[in-house]
Amino acid sequence: MLISGTAIEPSSFRRALGHYASGITVITSHLDGELVGFTCQSFYSVSVNPPLVSFSVMAGSASYPKIRQAGRFMVNILSGEQVGISNRFAQRGADKWHGVQWQASPLGNPIIDGCLHWLDCEIHAEHVAGDHLIVIGEVKALNLQTAAATQPLLYFKGQYRNLAMHEVA
DSSP states (O other): OOOOSSOOOHHHHHHHHTTSOEEOEEEEEEETTEEEEEEESOEEEEETTTTEEEEEEETTOSSHHHHHHHTEEEEEEOBTTOHHHHHHHTSSSSOTTTTOOEEEOTTSOEEETTOSEEEEEEEEEEEEETTEEEEEEEEEEEEEOOOTTOOBOEEETTEEEOOOOOOOO
């Protein structure tokens, strides 16, 4: 089905973009004794020199204003075993942190236990883009976990997926 023109319906747009597989992260921060965080699949690298990453967040997010105020954030790259963490941090208004084990990063951001990798960032820039904000962070610390058998948590066509480890020529 060809859809073109200026009136692209949101449901068609989401369905089309659902055909792009993405990893799942949880963006976290800590401000005045309060832990904040949300599930984010719109995360990507921006630059190697300086080391910059970016994520997009809804302009109406309840969590992001606190992250902005803190001036820093953690990117927790989720492992395939963390579907529950992804679902928990995707909820609005719930106690997302109940029972979640974490430790403080070098910048004081929450690192969720069991994540595949993490990147500790300071906010570098923010840009308004439609109904979202594009946030760029400068990576100040990172950790590559050593669990080689661990799979990333992926999302494709509205479902969590596994990664088949086959090399493509």
